[in-house]
């Protein structure tokens with residue numbers, strides 16, 4: 001009898017491992033679950049507010065007294081981390097974004113309200129000035145220049161205020177140089193040694209943030225682009241340099257943002273640094289899927305599942321997504 005040990009068809013039939021669900025399950029290389037999810041939510045002043053964001057159907061701004069709805073969903077869906085983003089009233093925005101340092105600003109009020117409850121999830125807050133500046137930039141500005149070192153002084157104060165009010169995770173999203181080290185030193189000096197620092201290290205100057213800027217009311221304000229501090233969409237080595245700096249300055253995890261257009265960056269970070277890496281499925285990625293689904297062009301949950309699967313294949317540990325509360329519906333499709 002002749003034996004055929006060849007490494008080709010018909011010895012190898014790839015479809016054998018795809019023929020039924022049980023074998024597909026066993027062969028599956030990556031998984032997603034609620035363990036992976038971080039849910040961004042938007043805050044509004046006032047009481048009893050739950051208002052839908054025009055460019056992000058299905059996503060709402062909540063007043064602090066209505067946040068219990070968020071707590072219930074996050075607990076039910078077993079989400080691990082909720083990120084708070086304020087939509088600051090126009091009249092308190094200013095050139096220097098001083099409202100960022102007001103202990104009674106929207107984020108601080110929300111932190112205190114949420115922290116008074118026994119939550120099973122963590123709270124994350126962005127550090128950057130754009131929700132508070134009347135020009136919509138993330139930093140202090142002088143003659144159209146975004147000032148690096150002066151901005152860091154504000155970001156350090158903003159970080160300490162957030163830590164003091166109960167933020168478990170501080171996430172600088174401003175892209176100033178040296179801010180991670182400065183914030184880490186200040187947190188250590190003030191004995192906030194357990195505050196987790198998750199850096200938006202590879203944040204690209206992207207068109208996909210547009211609905212978010214509507215949500216926090218900074219879009220109309222922003223006259224120029226953010227290319228002098230956010231990354232050039234054509235670069236990837238530069239992202240690795242950013243990551244290596246933030247790791248050495250004391251970051252606990254890093255974020256790649258946006259997600260789907262930057263899977264190569266996630267993969268390179270994981271290969272080179274083996275460091276906790278989060279993918280931000282940003283507002284524009286949410287709205288693209290949502291609007292195509294509303295027109296009946298694609299199946300919403302399947303499209304989201306595919307995006308999340310891509311993040312996991314690329315090596316992301318966690319995913320920041322407006323779809324986080326839909327996680328149980330989405331994983332039913334696996």
Ligand code: PBG
Nearest residue numbers: 128130173208209212282283284
């Ligand atoms: C603020 C910030 C932005 C996002 C998160 N934090 C917008 C920006 O940098 O202009 C975008 C998130 C999203 O689009 O979902 N620095």
